[in-house]
Amino acid sequence: MAPFYKTGYFSEPTSFVIAFLIGIGFGFWLERAGFGNARVLAAQFYFKKMTVLQVMFTAIITAMIGLLIFSLFGWIDLDLVYINPTFIWPQIIGGVILGTGMVVSGFCPGTSIVSCATGRIDAYFYLGGALFGMFLFGEIYPLIEGFHKTGAMGRMTLDNWMNISLGMAGFIVILLAIGMFWGGEWLVKKFGEKETAQ
């Protein structure tokens, strides 16, 4: 029964090897999509490309559908899958700050690692900034610790929050994604430029 690490199939050191291999997959696909280049990510916010939206939502619904199907067949115990606890206010504010940083820098932490690995100098500057920003966060933490924990809703998922079944929630997400893809394609047709490799 999956998740196999949590049902005792292998040890922690083995899980680290798996982490490394999965990380390779993660970095590989990010670079394949073009995120080694900050301009590809930034283009999302000018409707020139929809790569961020397309990759992100496709990945989300792929993994989500996988989880739902495996759960349906009794192959995975969803209760053992880690779900990010919800702290609604810091996540909203943090999200806005992060989105701002994303369009200013053209990176998010994951894509910056890929960009650094492929030699982009701007990624190194970003990484320095990100590490510094995290340092700042830690330094002022005593002042914001309270806020950091507000809006705590624990392990809250969309289906619980909207009081619908898991399958229904998944279905809505898929509809949302399709709507975004369709809208995205339209926006790029209007504002985008011809796809060229940078």
Place this chain on the structure above:
Amino acid sequence: MEQKKYWNPYLAGIGLGITLLLAFVLVGRGLGSSGAMIRVVSWITSTFSQSHVDANPYFVKYAGSGVNTFQNWLVFEVIGVAVGGFISGLLSGRLKFKTEHGPNITSKIRWIYAFAGGILMGFGARLAYGCASGQALTGGATLALGSWAFMFSLFGGGYLVAYFVRRQWL
């Protein structure tokens, strides 16, 4: 080597989604990036002053006395991300020592933007308990409410500010 075009984003997204699913199935957790970075930051700080780290309610979790900072799933995952990115770059002829920037600014201005944006993101990521990979991607797939709120806030924030920094990109 002739540089190849990027993959179709939907196909790359499926590849990424399968990788994420594999993580859930094998280890019961998803991907992440900033969690490894905060460990690096905390560790570096501890080499300057362990007592400072021990006295800080945030850093102490990652590099307090007795904490094995790098014995962590994300640290190994992130090393893999660098390797995977490198391999893909190698195969596609996209390994280059250069700075990516729009046609109307210089590399040096770009570096300043990258650094400044980085500071914002580093701060925002820890405030939000993760970044795009840990919250939007992973949390999104598990339907976590806070993660979805984060995702919408991220796009909202980005689109709001995009106009003001367009000189850098367009």
